[in-house]
Amino acid sequence: MILMLGPPGAGKSVQGGLLAAELGYVSISTGVLLRARADEELQAMMLRGELIGDDIVQKLVQEEILAHLSRGDLILDGFPRTVAQAEWLVKWVKEVGGCIECLLHITVEPELCLKRLVSRGRQDDKSEVISARYKEYKDVAAPIIETMVGADVPILTVDGSQSIDRVHKLVMAQIGQRKTC
Numbered sequence: 001m002i003l004m005l006g007p008p009g010a011g012k013s014v015q016g017g018l019l020a021a022e023l024g025y026v027s028i029s030t031g032v033l034l035r036a037r038a039d040e041e042l043q044a045m046m047l048r049g050e051l052i053g054d055d056i057v058q059k060l061v062q063e064e065i066l067a068h069l070s071r072g073d074l075i076l077d078g079f080p081r082t083v084a085q086a087e088w089l090v091k092w093v094k095e096v097g098g099c100i101e102c103l104l105h106i107t108v109e110p111e112l113c114l115k116r117l118v119s120r121g122r123q124d125d126k127s128e129v130i131s132a133r134y135k136e137y138k139d140v141a142a143p144i145i146e147t148m149v150g151a152d153v154p155i156l157t158v159d160g161s162q163s164i165d166r167v168h169k170l171v172m173a174q175i176g177q178r179k180t181c
């Protein structure tokens, strides 16, 4: 299992998709799964750029991982997003005999994130919501990385500010350093 971390607009979904195609993995995005839910309260929270509760997201991720496990390895895009989620994932993956191969951290400066997201134009891509989502990432990135380092998970950091192709090449240049499980 490969985990993706990065600010909104870093290109996690695009790079996760390209990487999944290249490695023959299945990419799972918590954002996509949550947006597909017909729950008004949840949709409103997402539009405000607020995080959904750990319990709900963990249950969703657990179901998805178990459903896909037989199809091969996974890329998790958008999870973990809190230290509690990171700690839960490390513990649960161990219990089910899985393995976290690496945390792929795609870094992009906030100005570029804002520029990319405004042109993407998703419903939660308004400048004040983007700022809230960037701040959420800024606050949790270091402690999530620390949790993964503590669990012996390699951290691969890639500069996501260049073109999609170029970033994909940077990802591929690093991905060989993930743990073999």
Ligand code: AMP
Pocket (backbone or CB within 6 Å): 008, 030, 031, 032, 034, 045, 046, 047, 049, 050, 051, 052, 053, 057, 077, 078, 079, 080, 081, 082, 085, 133
């Ligand atoms: P994304 O598509 O990854 O940008 O996620 C969009 C929105 O979904 C976020 O702003 C959160 O409201 C929600 N979300 C996605 N992943 C998580 C998660 N792991 N924990 C809590 N909320 C999440």
